[in-house]
Amino acid sequence: MSGRLGFRVFWRMAMRANLLQATWNFERQQGVGWAYALQPALRALYADADERRERLAEHTAYFNTQPTLASLALGAVAQLEEQRAAGTGPDAAAMVRIKAALGSTLAALGDRLFWFSLRPLAAVVGVLFALARPDTAWGAVALWLCYASVHLGVRFAGVGLGYRGGPAVLGGSLRSRLEKSVVFLAYVGCIVVGVAVAWALAPGGAPRPIAVQSALAGGLGLGLLSAQRARPSPTQWALGIGVLVVIAAWLHRF
Amino acid sequence: MIGRVAATALLGGIATLDATPVGQTLLSQPLVTATLLGWLWGDWATALAVGVVLQILAASTLPIGARTPEDYASGGVVGAGVALLLAPHGDLQPWREAAQLVGVLTGLVAAATGVPLIRWQRRRNEGLARWCEAEVRAGRENAPGIANAAGATLSFGVGVAFCALWIAVAALALRGVVENESLRLSRAWTLAQPLWMGFGLAQLLHAFVQRRLTRAGVFAAAMIGAWLTLVMGMP
Numbered sequence: 191m192s193g194r195l196g197f198r199v200f201w202r203m204a205m206r207a208n209l210l211q212a213t214w215n216f217e218r219q220q221g222v223g224w225a226y227a228l229q230p231a232l233r234a235l236y237a238d239a240d241e242r243r244e245r246l247a248e249h250t251a252y253f254n255t256q257p258t259l260a261s262l263a264l265g266a267v268a269q270l271e272e273q274r275a276a277g278t279g280p281d282a283a284a285m286v287r288i289k290a291a292l293g294s295t296l297a298a299l300g301d302r303l304f305w306f307s308l309r310p311l312a313a314v315v316g317v318l319f320a321l322a323r324p325d326t327a328w329g330a331v332a333l334w335l336c337y338a339s340v341h342l343g344v345r346f347a348g349v350g351l352g353y354r355g356g357p358a359v360l361g362g363s364l365r366s367r368l369e370k371s372v373v374f375l376a377y378v379g380c381i382v383v384g385v386a387v388a389w390a391l392a393p394g395g396a397p398r399p400i401a402v403q404s405a406l407a408g409g410l411g412l413g414l415l416s417a418q419r420a421r422p423s424p425t426q427w428a429l430g431i432g433v434l435v436v437i438a439a440w441l442h443r444f
Numbered sequence: 445m446i447g448r449v450a451a452t453a454l455l456g457g458i459a460t461l462d463a464t465p466v467g468q469t470l471l472s473q474p475l476v477t478a479t480l481l482g483w484l485w486g487d488w489a490t491a492l493a494v495g496v497v498l499q500i501l502a503a504s505t506l507p508i509g510a511r512t513p514e515d516y517a518s519g520g521v522v523g524a525g526v527a528l529l530l531a532p533h534g535d536l537q538p539w540r541e542a543a544q545l546v547g548v549l550t551g552l553v554a555a556a557t558g559v560p561l562i563r564w565q566r567r568r569n570e571g572l573a574r575w576c577e578a579e580v581r582a583g584r585e586n587a588p589g590i591a592n593a594a595g596a597t598l599s600f601g602v603g604v605a606f607c608a609l610w611i612a613v614a615a616l617a618l619r620g621v622v623e624n625e626s627l628r629l630s631r632a633w634t635l636a637q638p639l640w641m642g643f644g645l646a647q648l649l650h651a652f653v654q655r656r657l658t659r660a661g662v663f664a665a666a667m668i669g670a671w672l673t674l675v676m677g678m679p
Binding site for chain 1: 464465466467468469470471473475476478479480483488489492495496499500501502503504505506514545548549552553555556566567568569570572573574576577580581583585588589591592593594595596599628629631632634635636638639640641642643644645646647648649650651652653654659660662663664665666667668669670671674675677
């Protein structure tokens with residue numbers, strides 16, 4: 191039954207990778223979701239039910255990485271499992287080490303690419319569209335398409351890429367391309383935030399009242415200062431701003 | 445009315461699913477859920493006003509590593525839902541703005557109070573993961589699928605209940621305040637909205653610039669160029 195894994199198995203793994211975090215927990219983090227996503231490959235590779243269950247149980251142990259790039263790790267580990275099924279791959283302890291290394295490497299890159307770059311960019315693009323066309327759904331559509339097209343594309347193509355690249359999937363040109371994407375998205379993000387600030391100051395070319403512009407500038411300054419420290423969180427700051435403004439409005443005489 | 449509130453709570457469950465357990469496609473983001481709710485309630489203006497502010501604040505909240513971020517999936521639905529429930533049917537702008545302010549504040553509080561609930565779910569999932577490994581070793585190969593279904597169902601149920609509870613409590617408790625103090629709250633909205641927008645945009649700018657002078661220069665050039673183009677027209 192052992193043989194090279196094909197497109198159908200990769201597709202099923204990618205579909206199951208959508209549930210990678212369904213049972214996310216502090217102990218094993220993505221462990222159960224990882225085992226569930228890898229299961230189609232194990233079924234294709236191990237004819238012996240006891241051996242297959244043993245491998246599946248091993249994979250329910252701790253694993254964590256950035257969820258989109260997890261597809262690359264899934265493909266790479268499927269390749270290793272294929273070698274293991276043929277009697278040439280790493281043993282269980284080596285597999286744990288490889289998974290840990292892959293997980294942390296992909297998380298380091300994936301967090302910067304998806305969480306720190308693409309997600310904020312998608313949010314600003316969506317907000318800009320929503321400000322410019324407030325009577326349509328274009329903001330939500332732009333936000334969703336901007337992020338989900340890349341996220342789902344990488345999720346589904348990533349398993350095959352990981353399988354072909356193996357544990358060294360990030361060793362070649364892929365890493366350099368992803369690193370360049372991070373820098374590119376940061377520059378695009380700076381431009382889009384600049385346009386959004388300009389639009390907030392003068393929507394459609396009509397400057398807003400000076401009080402509103404001053405409040406926007408004050409918010410920008412406070413935001414840049416507060417971003418230097420992790421605590422209080424942006425949400426706590428925003429709540430504080432809201433409460434203070436409500437108190438101020440209450441004290442103001444009409 | 446009850447049908448719309450029930451649909452809003454269901455959307456809260458779907459958004460909670462998308463945020464972490466299933467997909468992670470950003471369907472859960474406040475702007476997306478607010479747009480869906482604006483369509484559902486037939487009031488784009490109120491929904492988007494709340495959605496835009498919560499979205500810009502949510503964008504700098506990231507699920508890095510084992511950190512439990514604020515629950516903006518539920519917060520977005522609660523905020524827009526409360527604002528839509530409290531907003532007037534007619535064209536009463538101060539009342540509408542009061543509802544928007546209360547919606548954003550409720551959404552922020554819901555997002556913050558959702559954190560312990562997410563942590564509780566994650567602790568419950570620890571038992572599920574241990575159960576899963578034991579079942580697989582005992583010969584039940586479909587245990588990971590069952591565990592995932594259980595985890596996702598728990599998230600969906602918690603999301604629906606959390607949103608329904610917040611919307612019901614906030615709407616009952618704050619309806620009188622919005623109706624009777626709409627002028628004061630409307631005035632607060634005109635100041636708070638640009639403050640929140642500026643604050644959120646600055647957080648995002650900080651994430652993109654990363655203390656690099658070139659990027660700060662690109663931001664400044666883009667802002668000035670866009671402002672001149674908007675105010676003076678294309679050259």
